[in-house]
Amino acid sequence: MTDYRREHVPATTPFIESLLESHLPVDVRTPLEFAEDHIPGAFNAPLLSNEERVEIGTLYKVEGPHAARKRGLELTAHRFPELVETIAREAQGRPLLVYCWRGGLRSKTVTSILDLTGHQALQPRWRPPSQACGPNSLPAPRERPGRWS
Numbered sequence: 001m002t003d004y005r006r007e008h009v010p011a012t013t014p015f016i017e018s019l020l021e022s023h024l025p026v027d028v029r030t031p032l033e034f035a036e037d038h039i040p041g042a043f044n045a046p047l048l049s050n051e052e053r054v055e056i057g058t059l060y061k062v063e064g065p066h067a068a069r070k071r072g073l074e075l076t077a078h079r080f081p082e083l084v085e086t087i088a089r090e091a092q093g094r095p096l097l098v099y100c101w102r103g104g105l106r107s108k109t110v111t112s113i114l115d116l117t118g119h120q121a122l123q124p125r126w127r128p129p130s131q132a133c134g135p136n137s138l139p140a141p142r143e144r145p146g147r148w149s
Contacts, residue, residue, distance in 0.1 A: 022095065023097040024096055027039065027043065028045055028106045029100050030053045032050045047106045052075050055075075059071055069105075083113070095120040095121070096122065097121075097122050098111045
């Protein structure tokens with residue numbers, strides 16, 4: 001019997017800087033977040049626009065995560081085919097390292113879609129500075145000012 005979860009959950013991996021040599025880093029945060037800080041060489045493929053992120057964040061605070069996720073799906077689902085095509089074209093056959101920030105829902109979503117469409121994509125796991133230990137557990141970019149720029 002096939003383990004559905006094992007085959008259909010996107011692969012996550014500890015962030016190891018050497019992955020940047022073999023994988024295309026894909027930043028799925030908004031253009032504004034990307035402009036503020038990003039991994040060098042990363043390609044910005046935003047799942048949400050700057051304005052949509054504000055709307056979703058407000059909805060999350062006012063009505064909760066379920067309403068925010070539902071609205072996020074309404075805003076983005078029609079763009080999935082073009083998003084996959086854009087990322088695949090930029091990758092030129094390289095495996096993908098898809099990242100965002102904080103909860104990881106945006107990168108998890110895009111990694112799932114890429115995986116379902118036959119693309120090799122990983123979602124890195126960031127660790128906060130209090131839990132970081134060694135080169136395989138780097139804290140998230142914003143927690144290390146100037147780290148990626």
